[in-house]
Amino acid sequence: MTILAIDQGTTSTRAIVFDESLRPLTTAQCEFKQHFPRSGWVEHDAREIWATVEQTVTKAAADHRIQAIGITNQRETVVLWDRKTGEPLHNAIVWQDRRTARFCEELHAGGHEARITEATGLLIDPYFSATKLKWLLDEVPDARARAERGELAFGTIDSFLIWKLTGGAHVTDATNACRTMLYNIGTQGWDAEICALLDIPMTLLPEVLDNAAEFGTTGILGYDVPILGVAGDQQAATIGQACFRPGMLKSTYGTGCFALLNTGAERCASSHRLLTTIAYRLDGEVTYALEGSIFVAGAVVQWLRDSLGIIQDAAETQALAEQADPNQEIVLVPAFTGLGAPWWQPDTRGAMFGLTRGTGPAEFARAALESVGYQTRDLLQAMRADWSGSADVLRVDGGMARSDWAMQFLADILGAQVDRPQVTETTALGAAWLAGMKAGLCGGMEDFAQSWDLERRFDPRMEEAERDRRYALWTRAVKATVGV
Numbered sequence: 001m002t003i004l005a006i007d008q009g010t011t012s013t014r015a016i017v018f019d020e021s022l023r024p025l026t027t028a029q030c031e032f033k034q035h036f037p038r039s040g041w042v043e044h045d046a047r048e049i050w051a052t053v054e055q056t057v058t059k060a061a062a063d064h065r066i067q068a069i070g071i072t073n074q075r076e077t078v079v080l081w082d083r084k085t086g087e088p089l090h091n092a093i094v095w096q097d098r099r100t101a102r103f104c105e106e107l108h109a110g111g112h113e114a115r116i117t118e119a120t121g122l123l124i125d126p127y128f129s130a131t132k133l134k135w136l137l138d139e140v141p142d143a144r145a146r147a148e149r150g151e152l153a154f155g156t157i158d159s160f161l162i163w164k165l166t167g168g169a170h171v172t173d174a175t176n177a178c179r180t181m182l183y184n185i186g187t188q189g190w191d192a193e194i195c196a197l198l199d200i201p202m203t204l205l206p207e208v209l210d211n212a213a214e215f216g217t218t219g220i221l222g223y224d225v226p227i228l229g230v231a232g233d234q235q236a237a238t239i240g241q242a243c244f245r246p247g248m249l250k251s252t253y254g255t256g257c258f259a260l261l262n263t264g265a266e267r268c269a270s271s272h273r274l275l276t277t278i279a280y281r282l283d284g285e286v287t288y289a290l291e292g293s294i295f296v297a298g299a300v301v302q303w304l305r306d307s308l309g310i311i312q313d314a315a316e317t318q319a320l321a322e323q324a325d326p327n328q329e330i331v332l333v334p335a336f337t338g339l340g341a342p343w344w345q346p347d348t349r350g351a352m353f354g355l356t357r358g359t360g361p362a363e364f365a366r367a368a369l370e371s372v373g374y375q376t377r378d379l380l381q382a383m384r385a386d387w388s389g390s391a392d393v394l395r396v397d398g399g400m401a402r403s404d405w406a407m408q409f410l411a412d413i414l415g416a417q418v419d420r421p422q423v424t425e426t427t428a429l430g431a432a433w434l435a436g437m438k439a440g441l442c443g444g445m446e447d448f449a450q451s452w453d454l455e456r457r458f459d460p461r462m463e464e465a466e467r468d469r470r471y472a473l474w475t476r477a478v479k480a481t482v483g484v
């Protein structure tokens with residue numbers, strides 16, 4: 001009995017086959033091209049993404065009989081395609097893309113934020129799908145007229161992949177829908193008023209299902225397999241980390257960092273510029289989360305490797321950070337594509353503070369790893385201020401969570417325990433569990449939560465006064481960068 005999880009991320013696509021005990025058996029991975037047509041613009045070729053899915057799925061599943069498929073994906077990224085041919089009209093506009101910053105300012109100036117936040121739980125920012133979709137409708141020749149004639153379909157990546165896999169099912173799940181800025185998380189339906197405000201024809205939008213549901217059947221493996229689980233990757237990681245109790249928090253360190261705090265069946269509105277989002281929806285019952293989204297986490301390590309050439313491999317940052325001069329207090333604010341929560345400054349760009357003649361690769365590497373810890377503290381402070389319950393567990397995952405140095409600094413600067421699980425592919429695991437549970441192949445929530453296993457706990461070692469002093473340096477650096 002095997003389950004296939006497709007994890008379609010920002011920089012690569014992975015397909016992982018799990019057995020019924022949710023142990024990973026085979027993995028196939030394929031990177032794809034990032035397109036940066038202008039400063040602040042980020043695109044993917046959706047056809048290339050589909051090709052990476054075909055390749056990885058057939059490779060990973062070659063020696064297995066797959067009984068159910070789960071899909072998890074980079075969220076917010078927008079695809080607009082032709083309903084007849086399934087061909088995208090334009091490159092996908094990626095979540096990191098800032099091209100709609102001006103239009104978002106107009107929405108702010110027009111006094112629309114309160115209504116949009118009340119309906120969607122989000123803030124007005126180019127990050128979310130809605131303004132990117134509007135851009136495509138306005139800028140791609142003929143797109144709006146064709147959309148109005150019902151010839152086109154919009155979807156986030158999950159929806160596009162399901163269409164391709166099934167040959168035309170137009171569906172998504174509640175966690176992906178709630179990142180579009182078009183979905184009402186209270187009424188659990190597309191918001192007609194926001195669609196009208198942004199001039200988005202509602203015929204473009206997919207049907208929204210629970211996370212564990214019948215999304216369609218695919219013949220990609222030469223036999224019929226049902227797609228039974230779908231979730232946006234950060235929500236899938238929340239599920240994969242078994243954060244099922246209010247107060248449980250996970251933080252994923254991939255390209256960006258996304259922290260989600262389970263707040264239970266009641267939505268918790270943020271007064272500190274966090275997002276209210278759907279953690280999961282099972283049997284029609286919604287569990288909400290507060291989310292803090294940081295755009296640059298592991299990407300800062302990629303910058304050290306690809307732009308500065310200081311390292312050849314991400315893991316080298318550990319040894320470099322250990323060698324860094326303790327007397328140099330270098331602070332890096334990695335606002336390469338603006339700042340996300342809780343600052344939300346799309347136009348800010350990065351800065352470094354405290355440079356001396358003696359500053360070298362080791363200090364750069366340490367400042368890069370520390371920047372991720374500091375940004376996480378920004379998020380957790382905002383969460384503590386918003387959430388009256390106690391956030392008692394922090395579970396980490398994602399590529400950068402492999403760095404012991406970064407995770408120790410995180411525990412130190414938070415003054416809190418940080419738990420790293422045995423299975424770090426939590427995103428794929430979450431999607432596999434949703435599909436396996438729906439198929440009746442694996443146990444329910446309780447069983448799954450029991451199977452979560454600790455690999456290492458990082459306890460804080462830094463003195464409180466030192467922690468506060470360092471965090472004050474960071475806060476000063478961010479304020480100087482943003483100009484407030």
Ligand SMILES: Nc1ncnc2c1ncn2[C@@H]1O[C@H](COP(=O)(O)OP(=O)(O)O)[C@@H](O)[C@H]1O
Pocket residue numbers: 009010011012253254255256297298299300301302314315316317318398399400401402403406
């Ligand atoms: N040992 C390490 N130390 C620090 N950063 C790392 C390490 N290993 C991987 N990373 C970072 O983790 C990121 C990849 O994580 P992953 O979860 O695969 O990301 P994504 O799903 O966003 O593509 C990269 O940005 C990489 O720089």
Ligand SMILES: O=P(O)(O)OC[C@H](O)CO
Pocket residue numbers: 008009010011073074075076095232233234254255256
């Ligand atoms: O693909 P990742 O892991 O970088 O995650 C991207 C997020 O879903 C964006 O919101």
